Amino acid sequence: MKKFTLVLNLVCFLALGSFAQSMYGDAVKADVKMKYVYSFEEALKKAKEENKLIFFNCFADWAVPCHSMNKLVFSDQEFADWMDKHFVNFFIDVTTPAGRPFADKYKITFQAHYLVLNSDGEVVHRIVGGHQIPEFKAILKNALNPKTSLAGMNKRYAAGERNVKFLNAYADVLKIASEDETYKKVVEELFSKLKKSDWSKKVYWKSFCYMTKDIDSEMFKYMLDHKVDFVKSNGEEQVNQFISNLYARTLYSYASGKEVYNGEKLLNIYLDIQKAGLPKENMVYSLYTIAKYRGEGNFSKMMDVIETVVPTWESTIAVALDLSLAEMKDLDKTDKERLINYFQKRSEKAGGAKKNYLAAISDMVNTEGIKFEDITFNEALKKAKEQGKLIFMDCYTTWCGPCKMMSNQVFKQKQVGDFFNQNFVNLKVDMEKGEGRDLLKRYGVDAFPTMFLLDGDGNIIYKIRGGRSVQAFMTAIKRGQNLKIPFYIQKSRYEAGDRSAELMADYFYTMADAGDVKNVMGEARSYLATLKAPDLYSKSAWELYENFVNNVTDQEFRYLVTNREKFVENIGDSVVNKKIEKVIFPMVIEYLKGSVSKNDIAVAWNLVNTGKFSLDYSLVLLNKIISMYDKKEFSQLIDFYEKDVTSNQDDRTRLNLDVILHYLLKDASSKEKNRAVTYAKKEMEKARPGVRDSYMALIETLSK
Incomplete structure (x- = not known):
């Protein structure tokens, strides 16, 4: 069986070159030089x-190709020396806050x-892919030459240079830079200058392949x-x-x-394949036979072919075709x-x-979950109107991994289906x-999966882009x-210039779910910075504080704490206090784990001290507790729990402070830990049933 790497790329629309494919699955440990x-x-x-x-490695720790380049390229001492010379x-990791x-x-x-x-930070050359x-060295040599770098060639092109040699070299540089729009334009210009007799030349092979889109094109x-x-x-194997x-x-x-099955077109393709002189063992003949029997509805003969040939194909295209069944x-x-038995056998290998x-x-055997209807879109609209329901429309492709995850x-899930x-x-x-x-085209779907809630007129009520867990979905x-x-309506009002707090309270989450806002946290906080009283303290603005202001270092969070009393007037003391607690309390836990510095936690305590909280507020108590922890005053700390924490009237506050005792006492003596166990047992006795497991876990950890 011949290699079908490019077939895989075309059919499954994977954007991997042969080098990138060879690297996937390799160990990524590398001694970078x-x-x-x-x-x-x-x-x-x-x-x-x-x-x-400057050579800028725009690293991403999650990306296998980045690690593979470390292993196969940047760990080569000779190459590293050459790079250091030039x-x-x-x-920098461009996925980090700094990057x-x-x-x-x-x-x-x-x-x-x-x-x-x-040295001014301007782009001279761009390389996308491994x-x-x-x-790689040849590409970088082009970058060193002002005439052959991307920036240099852009200037030459803008100045009107259009000879064939230049256009061909420029196209290669644009391809490597993934400048798709300009690449398309330049390749089209190149071929407008070539004679047909030049199309076959090796120097134009890559561009010819790009220009030749399908079997109905003139070039094909x-x-x-x-x-x-x-x-x-170009060689018989490559052309075939x-x-x-x-x-x-x-x-x-x-x-x-x-x-949709088209018997005449399939027959013409078969005749053209024979005319093209492709060898009989080529997989296109099997694909033709499978397509023919599937279109004719002859399941038995189709499966005879599939069971014989598909397991011998390259695994990705074989699996994709199998699962389409x-x-x-x-x-x-x-x-x-028969199909279930076939899948079972295929799964074993x-x-x-x-x-x-x-x-x-x-x-195939499980009927629980969402029951998708086998009707047209217009029929769905009609049914939704008649039943007074919304349409849930899942927009997917067969090659999309997250789409399969959502489906599977x-x-x-029964709870989702119910x-x-x-x-809907x-x-x-x-x-x-x-x-x-x-x-x-109608709904501008540009990523998969994309899911919609639509009304009976086809208007978008809500849009969700990307796979997610059951709970998040x-x-x-x-x-x-x-x-x-x-x-x-949100989108139209926003595009018309509406920036009211009433609209924006929902806008950011709505557009984040839709994938239309990338840096939702940053944009929401930037919007809050534009608000003035009384909108700044309104319930609509508060929804933005609740959802998007989640860091002690956020300017908006500092404003919230220092102006707490103004928010309390409209929102209520309990709600505002819980929000502040939700931001600071987790930070304190990270401090106890060693992930947050003493200077950073001091910022939080400074805010607490300016917030004019009641003396029994959880963060006021926690501030005192951490002060004793920092001084290693463990005995006084337990005294404080036995006197002040246990007498607090709020069950939630007591629980939150109690469950961190094992962090606070990790360096305490056995005697002090035993005192804490006794305290925890007493608190567990008066705790409501739903939280007793938390106390049991605390007691077990302290006892160790």
């Missing part, structure tokens, strides 16, 4: 002093990602008619692989049920049993895909098939169900 500077200011200064460019090497501003400024959205900057050392037909020339320049990739892409759509409708009992096969089996782990089947008309739409393509759905101002 690069000499990095970790301060941007220092890098700029050093670049000016040494008259060098660049000031700067490193995120760089990600925003330099538009770092894909990993691995590398920039070459000048490369092996020889190619020219390639088939002049295959000898292409083979002579590209031809089979394009056929496989089309045939896979039919074989997986994405495209679970979407087939109206299978009789015998056919369903499927490695990491085992869970996907088992989930497919579960979906969230939608099939709620959705009662409250449920519609599941493949965005790459049938009317899904029109709905994708249900929270978002109920938030959308109970929203005072629907999504589409």
